[in-house]
Amino acid sequence: MGKIRFDDQVVVITGAGSGIGRAYAHAFASRGARVVVNDLGGNRDGTGEARGAADTVVAELAQYGGGAVANYDSVATVSGGERIIATAEDHFGRVDVLVNNAGVLRDKSLLKMTEEDWELVVNVHLKGAFCVTRPAFALMKKNGYGRIINTTSGSGLYGNFGQAAYMAAKMGVVGLMHSVVAEGSKHNILCNAISPVAASRMTDDVMPAEILEKLKAEFITPLVLFLASQVNRETGMIFNCAAGWFSRTAICCAPGLCIGDAKREITPEEIHDNWMAITSLDDAVPLDSVVDSFRFMTSLF
Numbered sequence: 001m002g003k004i005r006f007d008d009q010v011v012v013i014t015g016a017g018s019g020i021g022r023a024y025a026h027a028f029a030s031r032g033a034r035v036v037v038n039d040l041g042g043n044r045d046g047t048g049e050a051r052g053a054a055d056t057v058v059a060e061l062a063q064y065g066g067g068a069v070a071n072y073d074s075v076a077t078v079s080g081g082e083r084i085i086a087t088a089e090d091h092f093g094r095v096d097v098l099v100n101n102a103g104v105l106r107d108k109s110l111l112k113m114t115e116e117d118w119e120l121v122v123n124v125h126l127k128g129a130f131c132v133t134r135p136a137f138a139l140m141k142k143n144g145y146g147r148i149i150n151t152t153s154g155s156g157l158y159g160n161f162g163q164a165a166y167m168a169a170k171m172g173v174v175g176l177m178h179s180v181v182a183e184g185s186k187h188n189i190l191c192n193a194i195s196p197v198a199a200s201r202m203t204d205d206v207m208p209a210e211i212l213e214k215l216k217a218e219f220i221t222p223l224v225l226f227l228a229s230q231v232n233r234e235t236g237m238i239f240n241c242a243a244g245w246f247s248r249t250a251i252c253c254a255p256g257l258c259i260g261d262a263k264r265e266i267t268p269e270e271i272h273d274n275w276m277a278i279t280s281l282d283d284a285v286p287l288d289s290v291v292d293s294f295r296f297m298t299s300l301f
Contacts, residue, residue, distance in 0.1 A: 004229045006033035007066075010092040011228070012084060014038045014075050014132055015102030017053025020198050023217035024099055025057050027225055029064040036088045037061070038071040038102070038132075067092070075102045076123040081131030089139065097147045097228040098136040100129040100173070109162045118165040125169035129176055137184065146189035147228040150177045152238060154195050157249060174238060174251075181236040182289065190235035192227045195249070196220045197242035214243050236288065250286035253293055 011028045015021040017039030029035050039054040054070035061068035071087040073080035088095045104124045106117040129150055140146025155163050156170025173193060180191035198217045223241050226232055240247045257277040260266035271278065287293055 001231065004031065004225060004231060006031050006097070006229070008032070008034075009096040010034050010036070010088050010094050011097040011099070012036040012038065012088050012095055012132070012136065013099045013101055014084065014128070017041060017057055020196060020217040020220055021099075021101045022057050022060075023198075023221050024101065024224055025061060025068070027218075027221040028097070028228075029061040029066050029068060031225070032064075032066050033097070034067040034092045035061060036069055036071055036084065036091075038073065038075070038084050038087075040072060040074050040102075074124075075100075075128030075132050078131050078134075081128070081133075082135045084132055085135040085139065094143055095136050095139045096143075096145060097149075098133065099149045099151075099224060099228070100132060101151050102128055103151065105166065107162050107166070108164075110164045113164055121165035122169045122172075125166065126172040126176070129173050133176065133180065137180065137189065140184070140189045141187045144188055146184065146187070147232065148177075148180055148184075148189065148191040149224055149227050150174070150191065150193040152177075152193045152195045154197070154240065157195055157238070177238075178236060178289075185235060190227075190232065192235060193238045194220070194223060194227075195238065195240045197240075216243075219244050252281065252284035252286050254281050254284035256280075 006028055009032070011033045013021050013024050013028070013035065016025045016035075016037040021039070025035050025037055037054045037057045039057070041051055041053045051070070051072050054072055058068045058070045069087060069091045071084050073083045075081060075084065085095060102124060104121060106113075106121055108117055133148060136148070137146070150173045152173050153166065153170040154160075156167040156174070160167060177191050177193045180189065184191060197215055198220050199213070199215045220241050223239060223246055227234070238249050240249055257274055259270050259274050
């Protein structure tokens with residue numbers, strides 16, 4: 001195949017003022033895209049704001065000649081999300097690709113987490129993805145084309161200590177992806193999620209320097225560019241990516257075991273006695289929708 005290009009396409013990237021988002025912006029722009037660089041310019045914990053981060057990236061992207069514009073709105077409000085997408089529409093007339101990348105961290109154990117901590121993290125990661133996706137989806141539906149990449153996390157997918165709000169939000173992002181898949185596929189709007197591990201301000205004090213050196217943000221961009229391209233036909237998938245490693249992960253359902261019917265009572269003792277069969281993941285498969293999960297129950301009706 002030829003080189004994947006984004007000539008005449010408009011890409012909106014949230015949280016693009018540094019780290020992975022900045023790497024995305026450079027990668028898309030170097031392949032012909034016009035880029036909206038959104039960044040509130042706040043600190044990692046969600047406090048503060050400044051325009052310098054987004055402006056710096058826009059200046060860097062000038063070398064590619066495709067066009068770039070900064071946006072400084074917070075993703076965490078409906079009006080902010082609408083203004084982000086309006087920036088793309090006002091300057092470039094359309095939106096072809098949305099990368100939901102903005103994020104903050106306030107890591108605390110469950111009992112130490114305050115309502116303010118919870119709301120800030122969930123608002124940026126989950127509500128923020130909704131607030132930007134909704135107006136972008138409307139434009140994509142109108143144009144009959146769109147690619148959306150959501151950012152989940154291994155913490156949400158598999159669990160971690162001291163990140164209750166972050167984990168809940170990152171699993172919520174997967175649910176939002178499924179909604180876009182269900183409603184967008186017939187309009188040629190595809191949505192996938194990535195779970196990246198890369199050196200950024202989110203991880204710079206979490207891992208040793210020698211590890212961070214191998215986790216360049218640029219190692220994440222090839223997968224994102226492919227998923228955002230016209231070549232891609234996959235939707236509703238979740239991918240791990242780090243240090244040049246790429247892997248699909250999935251929420252699966254196993255056949256399980258039917259141990260009763262509507263004619264008699266099922267006891268908790270029977271659950272105990274059949275626990276191995278009930279919890280086995282043998283022959284587990286990913287499902288395309290909740291309707292598919294019912295196919296394991298067909299023998300009951």
